[in-house]
Every structure is written in C-alpha cells, then in structure tokens.
Amino acid sequence: MENPKPYERGDLNFKATELRLGLPGSEEVKREATSSVRNNKRASPDMAEEGGYKGGSNANNAPTAKAQVVGWPPIRSYRKNSFATKKNEAEISGIFMKVSMDGAPYLRKIDLKVYKGYSDLLKALENMFKLTIGEYSEREGYKGSEYAPTYEDKDGDWMLVGDVPWDMFMSSCKRLRIMKGSEAKGLACGV
C-alpha cells in the first residue's frame, strides 16, 4: 500500500522510521515479495523491447520507470485531459509554508509541493539561507552543523524535520523554523 520511494531518497535514512506492520528484520523478505509480484507484471514489456518473445516467463528485473507508449492505453485526448486538468489544478494550489531562521531579519516562504522529499527540501533551505544543515540520523538528529530544521505541527508542538514520513510531514506541518545553537542541540538529542 505504501509507496516506498520517498524513503529511498537522499541521505536521510527513513527505512528505520517507516511505518509498517511486521517484526523488525522482516523488512527484506517483504521487499522481495513485492518486487517479484512486480516482476510478473512487468515481464512482457521487457521482452517485447528486445524484439521477440515467446510465452509468459518472467523477466529478471522490473523496470522502475516505464517509458510511456504513444497512444496507450487507448483513451481519447478529451478524457485524458479532463483528468490532467484535475491534477494540474491540484498542483497549482501549492502548500506554502513560512520559514524563519533564528537571527535572520525576515521570514521566507516556500511551497512544499515543489519538493519530492526531505533531501530536496533541506537542499533548498541550505541554498535559501546559505548554511549547512548536516546529516540526519534518527538517533542524533542533525550532526555536523549548528542548525536544526524544525517545524510546528498541527498540535502546536515543535518537531524535528525528518522524523515522520514525507507525506505526513506535508499535511501536518504549519510552519518551519531553522533553529540555531544550543537550542538546536537540545532538540537533536532526541528528547
């Protein structure tokens, strides 16, 4: 059900915080099961691309990104466009978030929808404020820098950015604050 892709991005290790049912350590088995189901479905196009095929035996690897075939599935442009419009309309309404940085004279605003995940977001913040944020780890927060990115969630609590899955973060984040100095260290120690 869950799309694992956001967790696999960048340096931030989200596998450890991924919400799922199952005992710790059972993860690898589950992953394989998922990808073999995918293999069944993807078998044929792989072989087709080689220009010849017989029967339905499995391919070795499921391609992760499929090139779109022109005119397939066979749906009239009119119908395709009515759903594209919906998606575009949804995209046009961004999720704008105020970002404050300790010591900075004024706030900035970013659109969370533009970012695909945490590493994207953090790179953008680093660019915007000309600083380094450091490496995330569940245990120690953001190491190697005096800055820690935090956010205020729906309940009014200040949370460390990166603890929850990206989608959950997008929907619960009300505003961002880049903490500096000792305050940041306090949060980073996983209180």
Next chain:
Amino acid sequence: MDPKRSRNSPDSPESTRFPDEVLERVLSLLRSHKDRSSVSLVCKDWYNAERWTRTHVFIGNCYSVSPEIVSGRFPAIRSVTLKGKPRFSDFNLVPENWGADIHQWLVVFAEKYPFLEELRLKRMTVTDESLEFLATSFSNFRAISLLSCDGFSTDGLAAIATHCKNLTELDIQENDMEDNGGGWLSCFPENFTSLEVLNFASQQGDVSFDALERLVARCKSLRVLKVDKYVKLEQLHRLLVQSPQLTDLGTGNFQQELTPRQFAELESAFRNCKNLHTLSGLWDATSLYFPVLYSACGSLTFLNLSYAALQSGDLVKLLPHCPNLRRLWVLDTVEDKGLEAIGSSCPLLAELRVFPADPFDLDINHGVTESGFIAVSCGCPKLHYVLYFCRQMTNAAVATIVQNCPDFTHFRLCIMNPRQPDYLTGEPMDEAFGAVVKTCTKLQRLAISGLLTDLTFEYIGKYAKNLETLSVAFAGSSDWGMQCVLRGCAKLRKLEIRDSPFGNAALLSGLAKYESMRSLWMSACNVTMNACRILAREKPRLNVEVMKDDETDSRVDKVYVYRSVAGPRRDAPPFVLTL
C-alpha cells in the same frame, strides 16, 4: 448510371409492375442505409427510385467517395453523416494536418444541397471558417453534431448560434475545441426558440449563465441539455426549473455547499423531471448530493458516471435507485466492490464501460480486476457491450464471463500493461479470447490485449464469423496470425493494428479482401515500402497511404489502406505518400 428518371413503359418486359411513384413512395420509408444499399443493387429501376428517395447519406470514410459523386447520385439529400480520420487518430497516432477537412464538402453541398438540414461529423477537421460558411449557406439548417473533431473554436459556435434561425440541435461532444470564451451562447437571438438538443459539455470555460437560463426558458422543446463543468449546482437548479421536460441531462459540477433549503429545492426540481432517461456530467460528484437525484433515477436507462471519481460506497448508495439501467459508464475508482454493486442492482444492464482514472500510472494497484468483471457478468446476463480497462486478467475469468454472458456483440478488453500475461498462470491470454469468439457467436466488435500469440488469431479466424471490427495492439507472433483473420473473418470491415509483428506476407495475403472492407490500418508493424507498392499496383481501386518517420528505413511506420471510388486523395499532406 442513368441520371434521368426512367418512365415506366407497359411494353417493356424488364420494367417493374409498380409505377415509379409507388416504388418511390415505398422506398422513401426505408431508413437504414444498409437496406438502401441492398435495394439499389436489385435493378436499374430500383437503383433510380432509391437514389431519388434517399434523404440521408452515411459516409463511413470521407475519402472513399467525393462530394461530387455523392451529389451526382443522390439529388435529394437533407442529412449527411461523415466520418474522417482513422480511429487511432483519437490516440495521437495520426499526425496533425492529416486531412479529413470538411470544407470542400460544404462548398459542393452549398451548390447541390442548398436545403441541407443536418450534418453529423466524426473525426473531421472543421475550421471556424467552415462553420461560418455552413451557418450562412444553408437557410434550412437544423442540426449539427461534432464528435472527436478538431480545428474549430467557440467562435465557430458563435457563427452557428448567430445565423441558424431554425436550429434544433447543437451537439458538441469530446472535441479538440479551442476555447475563446463562452460568449457564443449569447449569440442566439432573443426570439430564437427552436432548440431541442444543446450539448456543450466539453467546453473548457464559462458561458454566460444568464444567457443560458434565458435560452433554456424560451426553448420549450428542449429535451437534451448537457452543460459544462463550470455550471454550478444552484445554477443547475434554475435550469431544471425551466425545463422539466428534459429526457437527457448532463449536469455541471456536482459539488457545492448547499443550504438545506437549496438542497430541498434541487431535489424538488429533479422530482419534477419525470421523463429523464439519460444522466451524465456529475463532475466531482460525491454521494453527499446523490439523494437529490433519487426521485429522477427510477426512469434512467443510461447513466454516465465516467467524469465522477466515485468510490464503491457511492455506487452502493446510488444504484439501488436505478433499477432500469441499460447502459452504465463508470471510472475504475469504484473498484471491484463497485462492480459487485452493479451486478446486484442492475439486472437489465446491457452495456458497461469502465474507464481508468489513472491510466498512465502503472505502479498503482488500484482500479478493477477480473473479479469485478465476473461479478457483473453474474448479475447482468443481458450484457452485450463491454469496454473494460484493467491491470490484471486471467484466462479462466474471461471464460467464466462469457459463459455467463454469451450474447456479447461488442467485447473490448484493455489490459493496460502491454503484453501482460495471465497474472495467475503466467500464460498468454490466447484462451481468453478463444473463449470469447467460441461462445459469443454474435460478436461484431472485438478489441484484444495482453500477451497474445498467433493462437488468438487462429481462434478469431476460425470462430468469429460475424466479426466486423477488430482492434489489435502489441499482439501476435508472426504473419500467420493476421493471415488467419483475413482468411477466416468473412464480414470483417475494419481492421486496425499497432505494434504487432505482422509483415509483408500478412499484408499481401489480404489482397483479395481489402475491397470488401472499409479500411485497414497498420502502424509500428513489419511492413515495408515494397509490399505497399505491390498492393497499390495490384489493387488500383484501393488507396494505399504510407507515413514514414525515417527516410532511410525501408519499413513504413503507418500504412492506411481503404477502398475508394474517388481515386487517390488530392489533399494529402507531404508526410502522407499515396502509392
């Protein structure tokens, strides 16, 4: 061909016993163009009587004949239906400016059929200039229907609205129409009252609601009204109050915060629509507002929910109120549970179309599966038309489905991942379509998908004796497959093939057959220029049109073959080579 009306001569042994007048009187009652074609072949007298009495002409391929030939043979035409581009143009497989422009037809008609009343076009290019020309050249013009056409904008509609004083029908469906604003609707004169059919559901912008309301109010014969998605619920209420006589309604956006009073008023307005048999539109509908519809649903025979991303629960609530449904279109967001609800609530269902909400996202495991289809087949034994987009299917499921519903005339199954096998057994889907053609002896139209070998085509050629239209994509193993179909399907009229390994031998095996067909389309197959040239040379009454992407490659990308009495077309663009 004798252009003069032959007078009955009592001395002539070949003349019919009927005077011409009686024969013509009788023949004028014939509506079906197939019957008329048969009649015209009986003898010269009947040919002449038929041509003088024909008022409607249907032309399935606009290039199979010319407007001069048509008007030369049929002097009394009032209504024309024309189809243009190959069907795969709907899916962007035909480049722009390919042709099928209506204009030259209109120019000839303006001279030969000044009393033309109706024009119905499908997959034609229609410019605003042509629409203006149409509106100003035919004083009796009544009805225009454009389906899957391109080249025009709302300015063209303005011309129609302005000039066609006796218009009864303006039906603009699923076109590539440029939107220059909704002002066209205000172009209907204030004293204009004849409209019976108004469909602008595919418009992408606002129209003046005041103008629309006034128009609906004064057109008392309006029976079909399909508005676009910018018309809000409370506006819909005002329209319904003015037109309770509607038989065919396309709502606008079905999501708006209504007060309880507004809700009650809307419900009452629907209750007053006692003749509603078709309902569509329903953009953004959720089950929250379905109760306003319930009172009108009892008489519904066609419900089009394919623009409303409903969940299964929504259908479960709505369908029990629609026991008389014959035709139902839905999105696959309703999933298998929704289809189960269809199976249990719609015993009279004859047609089901399930469209994909997210056709290009193949990673999502949503949509409908084989179980939903089986559920429908169990509950709806009268099903004869299905269009089903899914991400998984099995041979066993299809066999069960056609056991339950052996009367399929149209079976269009689209397993969206090309060349996907039976997901349980890993085998090709040959047996599925074998079951379809063996069991459904009345099958006229078939679209196949999934991993398919030549065996599928052997089955089709052997069993599908009534098949008229076949759509093939990513299927087959060798020329043999296509040869089986061409040899076995005596009634085949339209064959469209893409991305399949059929080559020259297959193409040429149909040499004797193509003149009895409307058309053949092959794209991304293994056909070369040589074979196309041979075909063109051997069969001069066929037009063989080739489109090549790569100058150096001897393979053709697209070949379109069709019979024609008009010779090669003179408006072919540079990328179309007529051999």
